[in-house]
Amino acid sequence: MTMRTDTLPEAMTVSADEEPVSQRKGTRRKTLGKALLLPGQLISVFVLVVPLLVAFYMSFTDWSPTRGALTSARFIGLFNYEELLVYDTRFVEAVLRTLVFAAICLSLEFLIGLGLAVLFLRKFRGKAILFSMLLTPMMVLPVVVGYTFWMLFQSNGPINQLIELAFGAGASPDWFKSALLAQITVIVTEVWHWTPLFFLILLSGLNAVPENPIRAAVILGASPRQVFWRVVLPMLLPVIVIAFVIRAMEIIKLFDEVFMLTRGGPGSSTETISLYIYKLAFNDFQLAYGAAAAFLVLIGTLGLVHLLLTPVRNQLLEARN
Amino acid sequence: MSDRPLTLPLALLLGLVTVVTLFPVFWILMTAIKPPTDWNAVPAIWVPSEPTLVNFQTLFDPEALGVYGVGGVSEAATQAVFGSLLASIVATALSVGIGLAAAIALSRYSGGGRATPLIILSGRMFPPAAIAVPFVIIFSTIGLIDTYFGLIAIYIAVTLPFSTWMLKSFVDEVPKEVEEAAMLDGLTRVRAHLTVTIPLIKGGLFATTLFIFILNWSEFLFALVLSYTTIETIPVRLAKYVTATAGTLYGVQAALAVLAMVPLVIAGFLIQNHLARGMTFGAVKR
Amino acid sequence: MTRHKLELIGLRKEYDDGNVVAVDGIDLAVESGETIALLGPSGCGKSTTLNMIVGLEEPTGGDIHIDGKSVVGRPPGKRNIGLVFQDYAVFTHMTVAKNLSFGLEVSGLPRSEINRRVGEAAELLGLTDLLQEKATRLGGSQLQRVAIGRTLVTKPAILLLDEPLSNLEAEARQAMRNELRRLQNEIGLTIVYVTHDQTEALSLANRIAVMSAGKIRQFDASGTVYNEPAHTFVASFLGSPAMNLVRGELRRDGQALAFKSGALTVPLPARFDAMAPADQAPVTLGIRPENLRIGQPGDSGLISTVSVVEPRGPEAALTVEAANTDFAVVVPSAARPEPGEEVSLQFPEDSLVLFSGETDRNLALPHNVEEAA
Numbered sequence: 001m002t003m004r005t006d007t008l009p010e011a012m013t014v015s016a017d018e019e020p021v022s023q024r025k026g027t028r029r030k031t032l033g034k035a036l037l038l039p040g041q042l043i044s045v046f047v048l049v050v051p052l053l054v055a056f057y058m059s060f061t062d063w064s065p066t067r068g069a070l071t072s073a074r075f076i077g078l079f080n081y082e083e084l085l086v087y088d089t090r091f092v093e094a095v096l097r098t099l100v101f102a103a104i105c106l107s108l109e110f111l112i113g114l115g116l117a118v119l120f121l122r123k124f125r126g127k128a129i130l131f132s133m134l135l136t137p138m139m140v141l142p143v144v145v146g147y148t149f150w151m152l153f154q155s156n157g158p159i160n161q162l163i164e165l166a167f168g169a170g171a172s173p174d175w176f177k178s179a180l181l182a183q184i185t186v187i188v189t190e191v192w193h194w195t196p197l198f199f200l201i202l203l204s205g206l207n208a209v210p211e212n213p214i215r216a217a218v219i220l221g222a223s224p225r226q227v228f229w230r231v232v233l234p235m236l237l238p239v240i241v242i243a244f245v246i247r248a249m250e251i252i253k254l255f256d257e258v259f260m261l262t263r264g265g266p267g268s269s270t271e272t273i274s275l276y277i278y279k280l281a282f283n284d285f286q287l288a289y290g291a292a293a294a295f296l297v298l299i300g301t302l303g304l305v306h307l308l309l310t311p312v313r314n315q316l317l318e319a320r321n
Numbered sequence: 322m323s324d325r326p327l328t329l330p331l332a333l334l335l336g337l338v339t340v341v342t343l344f345p346v347f348w349i350l351m352t353a354i355k356p357p358t359d360w361n362a363v364p365a366i367w368v369p370s371e372p373t374l375v376n377f378q379t380l381f382d383p384e385a386l387g388v389y390g391v392g393g394v395s396e397a398a399t400q401a402v403f404g405s406l407l408a409s410i411v412a413t414a415l416s417v418g419i420g421l422a423a424a425i426a427l428s429r430y431s432g433g434g435r436a437t438p439l440i441i442l443s444g445r446m447f448p449p450a451a452i453a454v455p456f457v458i459i460f461s462t463i464g465l466i467d468t469y470f471g472l473i474a475i476y477i478a479v480t481l482p483f484s485t486w487m488l489k490s491f492v493d494e495v496p497k498e499v500e501e502a503a504m505l506d507g508l509t510r511v512r513a514h515l516t517v518t519i520p521l522i523k524g525g526l527f528a529t530t531l532f533i534f535i536l537n538w539s540e541f542l543f544a545l546v547l548s549y550t551t552i553e554t555i556p557v558r559l560a561k562y563v564t565a566t567a568g569t570l571y572g573v574q575a576a577l578a579v580l581a582m583v584p585l586v587i588a589g590f591l592i593q594n595h596l597a598r599g600m601t602f603g604a605v606k607r
Numbered sequence: 608m609t610r611h612k613l614e615l616i617g618l619r620k621e622y623d624d625g626n627v628v629a630v631d632g633i634d635l636a637v638e639s640g641e642t643i644a645l646l647g648p649s650g651c652g653k654s655t656t657l658n659m660i661v662g663l664e665e666p667t668g669g670d671i672h673i674d675g676k677s678v679v680g681r682p683p684g685k686r687n688i689g690l691v692f693q694d695y696a697v698f699t700h701m702t703v704a705k706n707l708s709f710g711l712e713v714s715g716l717p718r719s720e721i722n723r724r725v726g727e728a729a730e731l732l733g734l735t736d737l738l739q740e741k742a743t744r745l746g747g748s749q750l751q752r753v754a755i756g757r758t759l760v761t762k763p764a765i766l767l768l769d770e771p772l773s774n775l776e777a778e779a780r781q782a783m784r785n786e787l788r789r790l791q792n793e794i795g796l797t798i799v800y801v802t803h804d805q806t807e808a809l810s811l812a813n814r815i816a817v818m819s820a821g822k823i824r825q826f827d828a829s830g831t832v833y834n835e836p837a838h839t840f841v842a843s844f845l846g847s848p849a850m851n852l853v854r855g856e857l858r859r860d861g862q863a864l865a866f867k868s869g870a871l872t873v874p875l876p877a878r879f880d881a882m883a884p885a886d887q888a889p890v891t892l893g894i895r896p897e898n899l900r901i902g903q904p905g906d907s908g909l910i911s912t913v914s915v916v917e918p919r920g921p922e923a924a925l926t927v928e929a930a931n932t933d934f935a936v937v938v939p940s941a942a943r944p945e946p947g948e949e950v951s952l953q954f955p956e957d958s959l960v961l962f963s964g965e966t967d968r969n970l971a972l973p974h975n976v977e978e979a980a
Contacts, residue, residue, distance in 0.1 A: 034430075135589070
C-alpha cells in the first residue's frame with residue numbers, strides 16, 4: 001500500500017492555487033482522513049480496548065462480583081496464571097481437547113473440501129445449483145446447527161433410527177451418554193458445518209491455478225496424479241494455509257454448537273476452552289480467573305496463527321495490498 | 322484445469338455428499354411443520370402427512386398447541402424475534418456506515434500500515450467468552466447490561482473489522498482517477514465520495530451489508546451473557562426452549578430454528594460469490 | 608544427437624460438430640534438424656495445430672507422424688515432443704534445478720542420470736549459477752531459459768516454441784534470438800516456432816509456413832515467402848507496410864498485356880504472357896512498397912499525389928494516391944517528398960506479382976502447397 005497523501009493535491013489542483021492554499025488542502029485531506037476513521041476508532045477503543053485492558057488488569061486480581069467493586073480487588077500477581085497452567089487440569093484438558101478437536105475437524109474438513117473441489121473441476125450438468133446446495137451448511141447459524149444435530153442424535157432420533165434399520169434393533173447407541181460418542185457428535189457437527197468453507201476457498205483457489213504449468217507438466221510426462229501432487233497442490237498451498245488459519249481461529253473459539261449439543265458433557269468430555277471460560281465466569285462467577293484463562297488462550301492462538309502463516313505471510317500481505 | 326466428465330462412481334459419491342449435506346436442513350424443516358404426534362414417532366416420520374403451521378403459531382401464541390392437547394411453551398418468542406431484528410438491523414447499519422467511512426479513509430487517505438490485517442486477525446482470535454467477561458463487569462457498572470444499546474455497541478465493535486476490510490477491498494477496486502475527475506468538476510472531496518465512490522461500490526456495499534447481517538443475526542454468546550429480562554434474541558430463546566422443555570417440544574424448537582435460519586440462507590445465497598472474500602478478509606477473491 | 612522428422616498429413620480439427628473448422632486439412636513436412644516457423648495471425652489455427660502436435664487436443668482428421676510413425680492417440684507425455692509456452696509456464700514454486708529435473712523425475716530416472724542431464728542443460732543455457740534460485744526470483748529471459756532447459760533434458764524429438772520472443776523486452780529479444788540460433792546449431796534439434804510475428808519468423812526459421820483460416824497458404828524458404836508470395840494472404844501478411852494489392856482485371860491487346868483497375872492501368876511485361884489467363888479475367892496486382900519508385904512529375908509513370916509521409920529513420924513510408932488508389936511506398940529518407948507534393952509513380956516490371964482473382968494464388972507458381980495436398 002502506498003502513501004498517496006503527497007501526490008494527490010498536485011495531480012488535481014483545480015486552479016493555479018497559491019502555495020499556502022495547496023498546503024492547506026493537503027492538511028484538509030489528512031483531517032478528512034482522520035475524521036472518517038474516528039467513529040470506528042472510538043467504538044473500538046471504548047467497546048474493545050478498554051474492556052480488554054480492564055480484563056487484563058483483572059486477571060492479576062482475585063476479583064469476583066460477590067466481592068464488591070472492581071477497585072477493591074486484591075492484586076495477586078501471576079497467581080491466576082500459575083493456577084491455570086500448573087494446577088487446573090480442567091483448563092489444560094480443555095485446551096488440549098480443543099486442539100485435538102481442531103486437528104481432527106480441520107483435517108477432515110480439508111480432505112473432504114479438497115475432494116469436492118477437485119470433483120467440481122470436472123464437467124457435469126447442474127454444477128451451479130449443486131454448488132449452492134453444498135454451501136448451505138455454512139449459511140446456517142451455529143446455534144441452529146448445534147440444535148439440529150442435538151435433535152438428530154437423540155436416542156430415538158433419525159440417525160439412531162437409520163442405524164437400527166441397517167443393523168437391527170438395539171444397535172443404536174446413546175450418543176450423549178458416552179464421552180467418546182459425544183465427542184464424535186461434536187466433530188460430525190463441526191465437519192458438516194464448515195467443510196463447505198474449505199470447499200469454497202479451495203475451489204476458488206483451484207480455479208485460479210494457471211493452466212499452462214499444468215499443461216507443461218503433462219507434456220513433460222507427468223501422470224494426472226503427479227500433476228496434482230507436484231504442481232497443482234504446491235501452487236494451491238497459500239490458499240490452503242489461508243483456509244486453515246481462518247478455520248483454526250474460529251474452531252479455537254468453538255462454543256455455540258457445543259453449548260447446544262452437549263453443554264460440554266458428559267462430565268467435561270466435550271468441554272472446549274470457550275465453554276470452560278464461560279462456565280468459570282458466568283456459572284461460577286470467577287471472572288478474574290476466567291480473564292486470565294482468556295489471555296493465555298489469546299497468546300496461544302497468536303503463536304499458533306503466527307506459525308501457520310509463516311510460509312505464506314508475504315503472499316497474504318501482497319494479496320491485501 | 323480438467324474438463325473430464327464425471328464418472329458414475331464419482332457422480333454417486335457427489336450425490337451421497339449432497340444428501341448428507343442437505344439432510345439436517347431437510348429434517349429441521351420437516352420437523353417444523355410436523356404436528357405434535359409426529360415429533361417423536363418411531364419409526365421416524367420423514368415427511369409429515371398433515372403438515373401444519375401450528376409450531377410457528379406457538380412461537381407467538383404459547384397456547385396455540387392446545388388444539389392438539391399439548392401444553393405449549395412457557396414464553397412466546399415474539400420478544401426474541403423483535404430483539405434479533407432490532408439488534409441485527411441497527412448494528413449492521415451502523416457497522417457498515419462506520420466501516421464505509423473507515424474503508425474510504427484507509428483506501429484513499431492513509432496506508433493503514435502493513436500490520437493492519439494482522440491486527441484485525443488478532444482481534445478475531447480472542448475468544449468471545451473472554452471479551453464477554455469485562456463487558457459484563459463494565460456494563461453492569463454503568464448500567465448497560467441487559468440493554469439493546471449495550472448489545473448493539475458490542476455487535477458494531479465486533480463486526481467493524483469485517484465491514485471495514487471487506488468494503489476497503491471494494492473501494493480499492495475503484496480507480497481514484499474517477500473521484501479526481503469529479504473534483505475537477507468542482508465537487509468537494511466529501512461530495513465526490515458520496516456521488517461517485519459510493520455508487521460505484523453499490524454491489525460491494527450490498528454484499529457487505531448482508532455479510533455483516535449474517536454475523537450479527539448468528540451471534541449467540543454476547544446476547545446470552547448480556548440478556549437477563551429486557552433483551553433477548555432468537556438464538557438465546559432457542560437455547561432457553563431447549564433447556565426448559567428438553568426434548569419434548571421438537572416442533573416448536575424446530576420452528577424457531579427455521580425462523581432463525583431462513584433469512585440467513587437467503588442472504589447467504591444472495592452473496593454467494595462474495596463469501597470467500599468476506600471470510601478470508603479479501604485474501605481469496607472470486 | 609539423433610534428428611527427427613515431423614509430418615502433418617491432412618491434419619484437421621473441427622469443433623461444434625463440424626460447424627467450426629479450426630484447422631482445415633493441412634500438410635507439412637519438417638525435415639530432420641530443420642527449423643521452421645508456423646506464422647499466422649491470431650485465430651488462424653496455428654495454436655490448435657500446436658496443441659494437436661503435442662497432444663493437448665486430438666485431431667478430428669488426418670495424421671501426425673514422427674519419423675514415419677503416427678503419434679495420434681498417444682498421451683502428450685509419450686510423444687517425445689517438447690513445448691515451450693509463450694508465458695513459459697515455469698513452476699514458480701520450485702527452484703530452477705527442480706524445474707529442470709521435473710520431466711526426468713516423473714519418469715523415474717535414476718538420480719545420478721538426472722543430475723548429469725540437469726547439469727548439462729544448465730551449462731548449455733547458462734543457468735548453472737541459478738540452479739538453487741526460486742523460479743519466482745527470475746526475469747523474463749531467465750524464465751525462458753528454464754522453460755527451454757526443462758524440455759531439453761527430456762531429449763525431445765521435436766521442440767515446439769510458442770511465440771518465444773513476444774514476452775521479452777526488445778533488448779532481451781535480440782539476445783534470445785541469438786541464443787536460440789546458437790542452440791539450434793549446437794544441438795541440431797528439429798524446431799517448430801509458432802508465431803504471429805513475421806520478424807520473429809523471418810529471423811529464426813529456415814522455412815516459414817504461413818497460415819490463415821485453418822490452411823497453410825505457403826511453405827517455403829523465408830526469402831521466397833517474402834519475394835514470391837504464393838497467395839494474396841501471404842503477400843498482405845508479410846512486410847511492413849504490406850505488399851500493395853490492387854484488384855482488377857487483365858487486358859490483352861494483341862501482344863500487349865496490361866492490368867486495369869478503374870482509372871489505373873499498368874502495363875505488364877511479357878513474362879506474364881504464358882501464365883496469364885484470358886482477356887478480362889479478374890486478377891490482383893501486387894507490388895512491394897519498397898519496389899515502387901517515385902519520380903519527378905515530368906518523368907514517366909503515373910501522376911500521383913503524396914498524401915501521408917511517415918518518417919522511419921533511414922527510410923520513410925509514404926501513402927501515394929494514383930488513379931483513385933492508395934499505394935504504400937517506402938523510399939530512402941533523403942529522397943522523401945512533402946505531403947501534397949505531386950510525383951510520378953513507377954512500377955518496375957521485375958517486381959510485379961500477379962494473383963488470380965478467383966483463387967488468390969500467385970499465377971507464377973502453378974504448384975503451391977494446397978494443390979500438392
